[in-house]
Amino acid sequence: MAATIKDIAKMAGVSPATVSRVLSNQREFYSEKTAKKVRDAAKQLGYQRNTSAVELVTRKSRVIAVLVSSTQTNFSNPILNGIQQQAEAHNLSVMIIFAGENKPEMQEKALQTVIERSVMGILLVAVDLDPTNNALLESANIPFIFISMTMKNANFPFISSNDFDIGYQATKYLIKKGHTKIGFAGTDLNSFVGNLRFEGYRDAMRDNQLARKAEWVCGGHFTYEDGLKAMRQYGQKTELTAVIASSDLVGIGILNQANQYGIRVPGNLAILTVDGTQLCDIVRPKLSSVTQSFFEMGVKGMDMLVSESIKEFYSMYTPINIVERESV
Amino acid sequence: MAATIKDIAKMAGVSPATVSRVLSNQREFYSEKTAKKVRDAAKQLGYQRNTSAVELVTRKSRVIAVLVSSTQTNFSNPILNGIQQQAEAHNLSVMIIFAGENKPEMQEKALQTVIERSVMGILLVAVDLDPTNNALLESANIPFIFISMTMKNANFPFISSNDFDIGYQATKYLIKKGHTKIGFAGTDLNSFVGNLRFEGYRDAMRDNQLARKAEWVCGGHFTYEDGLKAMRQYGQKTELTAVIASSDLVGIGILNQANQYGIRVPGNLAILTVDGTQLCDIVRPKLSSVTQSFFEMGVKGMDMLVSESIKEFYSMYTPINIVERESV
DNA sequence: AACAATATCACAAACGTTTGTGTAAATGGG
DNA sequence: CCCATTTACACAAACGTTTGTGATATTGTT
Incomplete structure (x- = not known):
């Protein structure tokens, strides 16, 4: 059905080889006169090259x-x-x-x-x-x-x-803002990246002589529901004053659940999310983030x-x- | 480099044709004995079929x-x-x-x-x-x-x-809820779908003997910024009590700008968005929507x-x- | 045991390109 | 005007499959 290189060759009165070289612009192989004939014929026939054949050879x-x-x-x-x-x-x-x-x-x-x-x-x-x-x-x-x-x-x-760096920088930033009790939510510590981020968090806490508690870290897989769940685990009367969310959606989950508890953000609880997509800008309050260069x-x-x-x-x-x- | 059907044929001591038929399970063409030889050889050579060749022929x-x-x-x-x-x-x-x-x-x-x-x-x-x-x-x-x-x-x-229906049903729903001054925001009336939705909106208003005003409809292309812009156009003292947003993002834009104006949603202004993605669930208040079956x-x-x-x-x-x- | 029917396989053409090589024509220098 | 060089093209092989058809071996029937 579809026109092939041979059809063009026949119409233009040249060989298929020449057609191929004209169509792929191998300049040293043809004269402009035949090139024009070939191109005209190709257009007239509505030629589309066959990628399978090209890739095969x-x-x-x-x-x-x-x-x-x-x-x-x-x-x-x-x-x-x-x-x-x-x-x-x-x-x-x-x-x-x-x-x-x-x-x-x-x-x-x-x-x-x-x-x-x-x-x-x-x-x-x-x-x-x-x-x-x-x-x-x-x-x-x-x-x-x-x-x-x-x-x-x-x-x-x-x-x-650098996921270690994400954990470290996020924690360091919150510490610099005066926080000492910092949660870490929404990522699976058994995953490689989760673990790396956690190590960054851990080291930053250690480097600033801050104690950690096991219940401050919550697992998850970056979802909105993981955020809700994390905040519920922390509870209404949590001692935390800040939390690092593994994704924007996790951050929003934490935010919404915190609001439901009557915990004000950022007044009573600071949230720092990881990713920094548009989502951060469309919720209220807007979420501060460790922004990645996606x-x-x-x-x-x-x-x-x-x-x-x-x-x-x-x-x-x-x-x-x-x-x-x-x-x- | 990569193993071909011929390599398998050689190793199994059969013809390429037979290999092809075994590998594509054309049962009536081979015995189980040779089939096994072929399959073993294929596995041993790490054979991957060449899609280009297949598609070509x-x-x-x-x-x-x-x-x-x-x-x-x-x-x-x-x-x-x-x-x-x-x-x-x-x-x-x-x-x-x-x-x-x-x-x-x-x-x-x-x-x-x-x-x-x-x-x-x-x-x-x-x-x-x-x-x-x-x-x-x-x-x-x-x-x-x-x-x-x-x-x-x-x-x-x-x-x-059915975009006409989206416009019509959305409007009808808001009217049933008691609204009479309804905005229509975030879509380009010159686009085909935008126009269809508008016609639905228009007809629903007409069918309920409600007047419309030109300034109630705002253009746009479904973006968050279009939502902000629309609400700014309506202004802080708008007479509207409800607005139909062309997308969830437009709805969130309207919501945020309304809040900034001190307009309460849904108290002072109802928002009904079109799409109904997860975004509707993660903002506060959650946005009611005309949900599409994407x-x-x-x-x-x-x-x-x-x-x-x-x-x-x-x-x-x-x-x-x-x-x-x-x-x- | 002879013949037909069937099962199993191999041969070879075809798919539409690209590209190395061969060759005739055009061009150039002296 | 002759030979060397270059230009412009054609020939044909190759890429890895699929599939129609022909050939041989096997089986079944009487």
């Missing part, structure tokens, strides 16, 4: 696969926007695949599909890859980078915030993937900065 | 392209989740491409890339296709469906809420695309329902 594709964990934290959007922007700049296509909620089998299936397509690179956004899939990812010989997720297995390249993660991730230098497993941190709003 | 692909307008309204996530769920059910891959902020050239480029890939179907999520691209979309002979966007050009199949749109869209019956341009509405929370 060239043995590489111009698509970047993005695996994103479907645990819907809202920060994946700015990351994807960054990725998309750079993809356009490099004239690449982006294939986004939801890798499920970090279930090993779903991850494996997602990996299979992208490897079959022999994509030119893989970006893993916020996916906590199960160790059983490590081998599969490596065996494909496709460059990959983790975004917004650092791995215990330090051999994998990543672009992310858009930049996407940009840098894509850039690193197309650069040749990823051969040596190179990782980097994107900056974090504390944005003061109204909640501390 | 079969002349069809198992990927659905999703074009999504990057005007980041937050409702695209549930739609994408619905799409993704059904894609898995049908064993399809999903390729997501951001089509820019409804700029004609970006739309064209996005369309080109998916057509080149000869995807098996195209889902256009919230993209307001420029008429200049209509021909391109149609010429590709690839089934497509618009999601959450109805077109003036009625010949294109879509899945969406997830279902994704599910139905994918289902329609794979069903054969889309040949005749079939469109459908997904249900809307009013969820009462605390803002009216």
